[in-house]
Amino acid sequence: MSGDENISVPPDADRLKLAAAAAQRGDGFAAIEILRGIIAAPPLLGEDWAAVATLCGQLDDDDAALAAARRLRAVIPSGVPTAFILARALEATGRVAEAVSVLEPAARAGQLNLSELFHLSRMLMFAGRLDQAGVLAKRLLQSEPGNPFLWERLAQIKQFTSGDPDLETLVKLQGELANAAPRPRASGAWALAKAYVDLGDDNAAAKMLGEAAAARRQVVKIDLESFAASAAASLQALPLEEITWPAVGKDHGSRVIFILGPQRSGTTLVEQILDRHPTITGGGEIKFLGLMRHLLGDFTRAPIGVFVERMNRVRPGHDPWEAVRRWYFALGDERFGTGARFTDKLLSNHLRLSVIVRAFPGARIIRCRRDPLDVAWSCWRAQFGEESWWNSDPAWIARHIAEYERLLDIWAKRIPGLFVEVDYERLVADPDTEIPKVLEACGLADDPATRRPQESNRAVMTSSFLQVRESIHAGQVDASRRFPRATRGLREALEAEGLAFRA
Numbered sequence: 180m181s182g183d184e185n186i187s188v189p190p191d192a193d194r195l196k197l198a199a200a201a202a203q204r205g206d207g208f209a210a211i212e213i214l215r216g217i218i219a220a221p222p223l224l225g226e227d228w229a230a231v232a233t234l235c236g237q238l239d240d241d242d243a244a245l246a247a248a249r250r251l252r253a254v255i256p257s258g259v260p261t262a263f264i265l266a267r268a269l270e271a272t273g274r275v276a277e278a279v280s281v282l283e284p285a286a287r288a289g290q291l292n293l294s295e296l297f298h299l300s301r302m303l304m305f306a307g308r309l310d311q312a313g314v315l316a317k318r319l320l321q322s323e324p325g326n327p328f329l330w331e332r333l334a335q336i337k338q339f340t341s342g343d344p345d346l347e348t349l350v351k352l353q354g355e356l357a358n359a360a361p362r363p364r365a366s367g368a369w370a371l372a373k374a375y376v377d378l379g380d381d382n383a384a385a386k387m388l389g390e391a392a393a394a395r396r397q398v399v400k401i402d403l404e405s406f407a408a409s410a411a412a413s414l415q416a417l418p419l420e421e422i423t424w425p426a427v428g429k430d431h432g433s434r435v436i437f438i439l440g441p442q443r444s445g446t447t448l449v450e451q452i453l454d455r456h457p458t459i460t461g462g463g464e465i466k467f468l469g470l471m472r473h474l475l476g477d478f479t480r481a482p483i484g485v486f487v488e489r490m491n492r493v494r495p496g497h498d499p500w501e502a503v504r505r506w507y508f509a510l511g512d513e514r515f516g517t518g519a520r521f522t523d524k525l526l527s528n529h530l531r532l533s534v535i536v537r538a539f540p541g542a543r544i545i546r547c548r549r550d551p552l553d554v555a556w557s558c559w560r561a562q563f564g565e566e567s568w569w570n571s572d573p574a575w576i577a578r579h580i581a582e583y584e585r586l587l588d589i590w591a592k593r594i595p596g597l598f599v600e601v602d603y604e605r606l607v608a609d610p611d612t613e614i615p616k617v618l619e620a621c622g623l624a625d626d627p628a629t630r631r632p633q634e635s636n637r638a639v640m641t642s643s644f645l646q647v648r649e650s651i652h653a654g655q656v657d658a659s660r661r662f663p664r665a666t667r668g669l670r671e672a673l674e675a676e677g678l679a680f681r682a
Contacts, residue, residue: 192227199234207238207473214238218246225254232264238473239466241271242513259285263295266302272514273463275306275638293319300332305640307648312336324348327356327367334370335562336645339377346374353387365394369562376560376662385665388560395571403574406582409530412479414589416533417487432542434508436621437535438524440547441583442567443557445603447643448651449547450524451632452614456623461637462521467510468531471503478531500538507538529583532590536597543621546587549603551580552680555669556659561642577672584678607653657681 194217201210214235217224224231228251235244248261248268255261262281269278279302285291286299296319303312316333323329330349339346349371356367372387436453440446454461476482490499515521528535535542555577558570569575591598599620606613615625628634632647639647646655659666660681673680 192224195224195227195230195234199230202234202238210234211238211240211243211470211473214240214247215243218243218250224250226251228254229261229264232268236268236271239470241268241466242510244268245272245274259290259295263298267298270302270305270640273465273638273640275302275640276636278302279306279308293323297329297332304332304336305638305644307636307638307644309336309645309648325352325355327352327359327363327370330370331366331562334373339374341378343374346371346378349374353390361394361397365391365398368394372560373562376665379661381662381664384560384662385667388665392559392571395568399565399568399571401569401572401575403578406569406578410582410586412477413530413533413586416478416480416483417537432504432535432539433622434511434518434520435539435542436520436522437528437539437542437544438522438547439526439529439544439587439598440549441554441558441580442526442563442570443554443561443642444547444549445601445606446524446526446547447639447641447647448603448606448632449545449601449617450522451635451637451639451647452617452629453522453621453623454635454637455628455632456618456626457628458520458623460515460519460521461635462511462515462523463637463640464525465510465514465523466525467507467523468525468528468534470510471507471534474503474506475534478534483533500534503534503538529586532586536594544598545601545617545621546591546598547601547603550657550659550680551584551673551678552659552666552669553655553657554580555673556662556666557642557655559666559669563642573668573672574675576669577676577678580673581676581678604653604656607651607656610651 194213198210198213198217201207201213214231217231228247232244232247232251235241235247245265245268248265252261252265262285266278266281269275269281279299282291282295282299282302286296291299296315300312300315300319303309303315313333313336316329316336320326320329320333330352333345334349337345349367353367353371356364359367368387368391372384372391375384375387436459438446438450450461450463453459472478475486487499490497490502511519511521532544535544555573558576558580559573561570563570569579587598599617601613601617606617610630614629618625618629631650633650635647659669670680
């Protein structure tokens with residue numbers, strides 16, 4: 180605003196204020212409706228499109244945030260701030276290659292600062308352009324050789340080999356970080372641990388993984404009972420009377436294939452295989468169901484009950500879940516194209532199965548299984564985001580895996596045939612036999628392209644971004660057995676949870 184008191188506030192700016200107020204009082208659904216109304220009839224918001232994009236992102240409406248970011252870029256077509264807002268919105272919807280193309284001109288012109296270049300390296304990494312991501316990380320290290328976050332990025336990308344000069348540098352850096360804050364100390368320790376794992380040095384890997392985890396535990400605190408409490412609440416969300424599966428005569432969920440399993444259990448590989456099928460798009464960890472929290476609260480009994488009662492009043496005699504289904508697939512139309520079939524690999528959807536079995540009758544739900552010790556070892560050495568820092572303690576990892584599997588076991592017993600079971604070890608040992616079984620169970624015709632998941636060009640924004648660029652192989656089966664000392668605490672924690680694993 181210019182400060183001239185005679186200039187009235189544009190009506191669309193008023194609507195933006197209404198949306199912000201609705202979000203602040205916890206009415207996310209109303210906020211989203213207002214914001215999408217603004218986007219649908221493009222007003223002259225100018226730079227205020229940045230506020231629309233930000234608010235949509237905070238509400239997890241990533242596609243609306245992208246639409247607003249595109250409007251902003253159209254109004255202000257030059258400059259790093261608008262480019263970065265658009266790139267981040269593209270990244271949130273899985274369009275990482277396009278996000279890179281938005282930022283690269285500014286990077287070549289030397290207009291991006293260290294933080295922005297660091298984020299660009301992440302986008303390059305997830306887009307599969309690993310060589311370029313590595314070159315960029317090394318270039319940044321030339322200006323900040325003691326930056327542990329840059330070393331962490333480089334370690335994520337590269338494979339350390341015997342005699343690697345970077346190893347000596349990392350050892351020296353770790354000594355210098357002894358009195359640093361927890362986050363940089365954790366990053367430096369993890370980078371060095373990754374090097375030792377690559378080199379197969381069990382003793383050194385055990386020491387450094389322990390140091391990295393200890394530093395992370397200073398940042399996040401986990402209540403072990405919360406894992407069980409979340410599972411119990413999801414089971415009690417709604418009674419299961421009259422639920423049959425598959426839902427005979429109903430195909431309301433046939434457009435989507437849900438993929439579930441603990442982190443590092445093979446879910447990304449399965450999604451890559453399905454993405455190579457000509458009729459399926461790999462959606463990744465999409466937030467569509469998470470966005471439904473604006474209708475269904477925290478997916479527990481009370482808010483879901485309120486939703487069902489409200490829908491029964493509004494449309495008596497109709498399926499109350501039709502509203503959820505309609506909104507979910509409208510989001511799918513936006514992201515993947517009208518009527519497209521896609522996968523939903525948001526792993527936390529295991530806590531939303533009460534909703535899935537009602538809102539999406541006919542959907543296929545894949546359950547990925549893998550040896551618990553290999554899962555735990557892969558989680559222990561993974562560099563997850565702070566929201567998943569339960570991997571900072573063997574007991575937390577074991578409890579997370581145990582509660583995840585126990586919950587799915589209960590659902591499998593309640594509704595026989597609910598899951599399409601996929602065994603990771605069998606899948607990688609004999610893909611020519613196992614993949615056709617998975618496709619048939621998902622109602623898909625066999626296709627030879629599914630044997631070449633490494634040829635998928637979609638972005639993979641999980642810790643599996645390296646492995647999915649490789650052909651299917653069994654090299655990670657029993658990988659934990661090569662590190663008996665580093666996995667000792669994991670073995671003890673898994674045994675304490677009653678989880679059996681191969682010795």
